[in-house]
Amino acid sequence: MPMHLVAMSHSPLLDKVDVPELVRAELEVVFESLRKVVSAFAPDVVVLFTPDHYNGFFYDIMPPFCIGTAAEAIGDFESAAGSLNVPDDLAEELARFVLSRDVDVALSRAMHVDHGAVQPLEILFGGIESIPVIPVFVNGVAEPFAPMTRVGTLGRAIGEFFADRPERVLVLASGGLSHDPPVPQWATAPSPLRKAILDGRNRTPAARAEREARVFATARDFAQGTATIQDLNPSWDREFMSLCRSGRLEELESYSSEQMTSDAGHSSHEVRTWVAAFAAQASISPYEIGIEFYKPIREYIAGFGVMTATSSSR
Numbered sequence: 415m416p417m418h419l420v421a422m423s424h425s426p427l428l429d430k431v432d433v434p435e436l437v438r439a440e441l442e443v444v445f446e447s448l449r450k451v452v453s454a455f456a457p458d459v460v461v462l463f464t465p466d467h468y469n470g471f472f473y474d475i476m477p478p479f480c481i482g483t484a485a486e487a488i489g490d491f492e493s494a495a496g497s498l499n500v501p502d503d504l505a506e507e508l509a510r511f512v513l514s515r516d517v518d519v520a521l522s523r524a525m526h527v528d529h530g531a532v533q534p535l536e537i538l539f540g541g542i543e544s545i546p547v548i549p550v551f552v553n554g555v556a557e558p559f560a561p562m563t564r565v566g567t568l569g570r571a572i573g574e575f576f577a578d579r580p581e582r583v584l585v586l587a588s589g590g591l592s593h594d595p596p597v598p599q600w601a602t603a604p605s606p607l608r609k610a611i612l613d614g615r616n617r618t619p620a621a622r623a624e625r626e627a628r629v630f631a632t633a634r635d636f637a638q639g640t641a642t643i644q645d646l647n648p649s650w651d652r653e654f655m656s657l658c659r660s661g662r663l664e665e666l667e668s669y670s671s672e673q674m675t676s677d678a679g680h681s682s683h684e685v686r687t688w689v690a691a692f693a694a695q696a697s698i699s700p701y702e703i704g705i706e707f708y709k710p711i712r713e714y715i716a717g718f719g720v721m722t723a724t725s726s727s728r
């Protein structure tokens with residue numbers, strides 16, 4: 415029953431490229447505060463709402479949502495690689511419950527996850543092994559997307575599953591806010607890239623290095639103002655966070671996919687993880703916001719946001 419929420423952007427460029435010292439220091443203060451909050455809450459299990467960047471999920475079969483009963487981190491961008499500590503029986507029970515609530519969630523007994531899942535675990539827990547984690551994939555890069563209402567329904571079903579259970583649950587959302595990194599798009603990708611996002615599992619080291627180099631080059635150009643990717647949209651980000659803060663989730667659930675892409679970039683759909691997490695938290699009880707941070711950081715190609723929330727009835 416006790417539930418706490420952390421929602422945070424990620425970027426594979428974090429700690430890998432230079433940012434002004436003040437920005438780095440501000441982020442470190444925020445991350446340290448998050449660690450304190452999480453350690454005080456002492457979760458038994460993390461429900462990790464995570465997107466993927468064509469490392470675990472591909473167009474040969476792209477579910478809108480998937481719960482993992484086992485997961486392996488692939489170690490892209492030097493993130494931690496290896497097995498996540500997934501409580502398989504609990505994850506399967508969760509999947510059965512969510513299905514019983516009319517959400518057609520997929521189940522994976524061998525999910526592959528990337529920096530999107532791993533980075534927040536590394537920041538909050540120092541790695542991927544120390545804390546039991548149920549990974550919940552929420553598609554945030556591969557069109558077509560589920561309507562936002564379904565994302566809310568998924569989150570509420572997950573919240574309801576835990577409402578009568580004893581575990582202390584940290585719902586952790588990874589991704590967002592406005593950003594448009596060079597993740598390939600089916601509609602515009604040339605044929606070798608289409609193949610990579612169709613069924614590009616187990617990429618060769620050379621292919622992985624090429625892809626990562628493209629992201630670094632784009633980040634450098636973006637920081638210098640010469641990249642062709644869509645700009646960050648701080649006002650969109652602030653409005654999104656303000657709706658999370660005030661609990662007006664029905665307004666978030668009325669966002670249209672097309673508008674999200676055009677206002678805030680192709681990868682803005684990663685905020686779906688936030689909507690699922692806030693819907694889970696709201697289904698337990700009204701909540702209050704704790705930590706809140708926002709900064710557009712072009713060097714990281716990210717409108718970088720962090721929020722925490724917990725029951726206001728505590």
Ligand SMILES: O=C(O)/C=C/c1cccc(O)c1O
Pocket residue numbers: 424425426427467589590593595596597629681684714715716
């Ligand atoms: O290329 C990728 O796999 C992802 C890059 C990226 C860059 C910046 C912010 C993000 O959320 C990303 O996933």
Ligand SMILES: [Fe+2]
Pocket residue numbers: 424465467530589590681684
């Ligand atoms: Fe991402």
